[in-house]
Amino acid sequence: MTARPVQSLRVRLVLGLSLTICLVWSGVAIWQFTNMQRELRTLLDDRLIASARMVVGIVQQFQQAELAAAPRASNDALLSVIGRDGVACEVSLVRSEVDILPIARTNNIPDMASAGSAGFGQITKGGKQWRTYVLEDKGVRVATADRLDVRDQLVQTFVRTLVLPFALALAGVLLLTWWISTRSLRPLRYLREELARRPPHDPTPVHAGRDTVELAPLVDSLNGLLARMDAAIAHERRWTMDAAHELRTPLTAIKTHVQVAQLVLDQAGPPAQAGDALRQAQEGIGHMHATLEQLLQLARLESASAPGSAEGAQGEAIVQAFALAVRQSCQRAAHEGRVVPAVAVQVLPAPGEGPTPWAQAVLPLPPALLTGAVSNLLDNALRHHQGEGPVLATLQWAEDAAGAAVEIRVRDQGPGLSPAECAQAAQRFWRKTASGPGCGLGLTIVHRIAESVGGTLVLAPAHPGLEARLHLPLHPAG
Known part of the structure; x- marks a missing residue:
């Protein structure tokens, strides 16, 4: 077209x-x-x-x-x-x-x-x-x-x-007409500037142009559209959270009953087929439980990224949230019974070694969301990692023409993804294979967290493995 x-x-x-x-x-x-x-x-x-x-x-x-x-x-x-x-x-x-x-x-x-x-x-x-x-x-x-x-x-x-x-x-009329039309169209420019400054999730009414007879109907229609969109998004969030809560309770009960049945059958010496079936059922329930937890986290994220959310991570809280994410990911992998590879953690510049810039910046993201983003990246890396080398997790201070930023890099040595698959990996419920591990929401959550603060998530083949780079802009302290 x-x-x-x-x-x-x-x-x-x-x-x-x-x-x-x-x-x-x-x-x-x-x-x-x-x-x-x-x-x-x-x-x-x-x-x-x-x-x-x-x-x-x-x-x-x-x-x-x-x-x-x-x-x-x-x-x-x-x-x-x-x-x-x-x-x-x-x-x-x-x-x-x-x-x-x-x-x-x-x-x-x-x-x-x-x-x-x-x-x-x-x-x-x-x-x-x-x-x-x-x-x-x-x-x-x-x-x-x-x-x-x-x-x-x-x-x-x-x-x-x-x-x-x-x-x-005629020349004078053209100049006067251009000047008068520029001044007359100034309310349109004010409206455009207000919309350009507006955060993505701000549903508050637009004020520019409401005192202009010709623009007032347009502004009223725009405000009505914003209100309907906010109501629709809020309805979707409530539905996601309600659905996840409603499904989590019976799944937790089913999981408990399966565990009890597995314990009883193990003590009575059941046939191997019954034990295998119960283990597979328990794995399926665990997969569904993980999916619901991810859906709940995504719903909380969209609620937290709206205007009026919590304060961001300041100073050393950024480093602490990063370290907490590493510990939680390793604990989850061990709890699931998987072999946990070594994780090489690096913070650049390292805190405590002389003056560092970490205390001078504010990340406009709650520490819990930063921990969740890093945890999802590490969960994927630990799940797909192969070989004896460690998983590399780096937290680095970065500065460029746009200003200071936090750059988090997580690299594994697994099978990796092609460039085309990297472009699709952040889509909801996308997995490389239908029978593969995970629920296809982890990278979606990380991408959504980065997007909420103007950051980016970039996936790139590392040969071997996959490298995820999370770039989050910082605000100056004070």
Whole structure:
């Protein structure tokens, strides 16, 4: 199944708002551009009309006979008038429909601008297009003109003045939207941080986000889920303990009766088959009893690993719990009638030999659970050990980038496990062979103990045998 890409609510919010703003502003800008372009052209045309009317009014104050007789003398006077507003202009006298005499012209107007009919027109001179307006009144014809490329430049300037503020405003909106969305989504970050800090078995309600209208239903649903999960886990623990207690009592009674029967048959000299059957029944009952004890220990462990459990092992209590586990494992092996191999115990650094770091640390695990974890590792090692060499049990102080830790290593010289079997060994009720010794819960309990304090249990082939490494992080004292 292909994993879906991670999506950001903040990015989607900013992009959505930016797209909406761009679409709205683009529509407004297009409407304004079209409207202003039309108004600008109308304004420039009105300017041509107003300039032409003004020039006609001024020219009519001169005597046309004088202008026609001496146009050059009057040219300078007219030029000083018609060139004031900067509009290209040409003044002509109309003698007949075909006889038009130019008497004054600005330098920036093309020739024959006054030719043609009155009103607006368009001519091309020198590769340039001109917008012209011709006004004729009482024998005076005035032509005003604008270059179309200059008009286009005015339109482009207007577009730049419209686009630049739009781009700057859009950039500002993007930054403000990103900042506002970051602050608005801060309750989500608080909720994530609270959940990240929460211990695995903490069922207390979540508080972050409850004061936010949009997050309050989500937080309420999450708290409801935590409450239901806690109730389900508590129910499972109670069921495990109740079942184990209910089964232990009749099994203890059956075991006692079998032992009495075995004693009576041994004294009366029974047939060998009856004695073997009773011994096998006693072994089966012992196996079931051990399984129930492990189930009870697992249930107690899950109850003890919840919030509010007992204080951890401090200082020398770590070393004492380790030594107690070694003694208990050897006593159990001897009580079961098995040959107990030698156990080589090593504590590094050894306590009592100068300053040691053991008194400066706290293991966030009750001493009883530490003893139980080491006992289960040693029980497995003693049960599967072969050869004359000792079982190695080491308690060592370790320090790395993550901080100080306790590392417990137990190594036997038995048949060992393959890497694939090592990965499965911590599963509940897993055994290498169905008829093998044990009940398949010891390593599960050790793994659960390590997991409850953020530690690890690693099983690795030792050639020969198996090495179990239990890594438990320490807290500084005080």
